[in-house]
Amino acid sequence: MTGNARVVVHTDAEALAEATAARLLLTVIDTLSVQDRADVVLTGGTVGIATLAAVSRSPLAAAIDWTSVHVWWGDERFVPAGDADRNEGQAQAALLAGLPLPEENIHRMGASSDFASAEEAAFAYAEDIAVEGAPAWDVLMLGMGPDGHVASLFPGHEGYAATGAEVVAVHDSPKPPPTRVSLTLESIRRAKRVWVVAAGAAKAEVVGRSLHGDLELPAAAVRGVQETLWLVDAEAVAQV
């Protein structure tokens, strides 16, 4: 098993999303009991968005002072604002629109309708991170593709190897859309807590390989400073 990773298995994808939502809310509550602000990095993907929908239904959400919470993204699809592929748009619909979260606390990665290139959007996001004091991500959630990608870091792809930057532009992504913006592995590893969320039999092979330390897979390389959790369902853990 990689680094300090621990695995938490839930019965199915629905239970996984509900439990991850409760874990996220309680972690934010705990964080705000010992510091003034919480920085949470969201993920796109099936479980990631289902988790946000579960957060929106939870009574625990009312216990949080959302003005003290900043939300960020691990990656984004470089398509026009409003495109259904945008991770931030999916998060907005699933959760953010219903929260009393100040707009300045929502740190969206740039869209192709606002930036001439993914490089410019990546540069702007890195600046945003710097302006906010390069916060230690309190919780950083990552979905994982059936190829072992996390955020928009793909196996054998140049973004996975990027160093010396918080954010990278990604071109020719094996998964559409082809142009993306992603946090780098270095940025992900600054997080206090990294939670990889994955459900379903299609993820079983790469969950198994990741937890056995196959560093060809970006998913195997992520870790948090304090905590690395693999939050999975029974199907996804069948090959561990």
Ligand SMILES: O=C1O[C@H](COP(=O)(O)O)[C@@H](O)[C@H](O)[C@H]1O
């Ligand atoms: O493209 C992406 O895919 C992954 C995983 O998606 P899933 O639907 O297989 O769960 C996601 O985590 C990432 O943020 C996203 O941009």
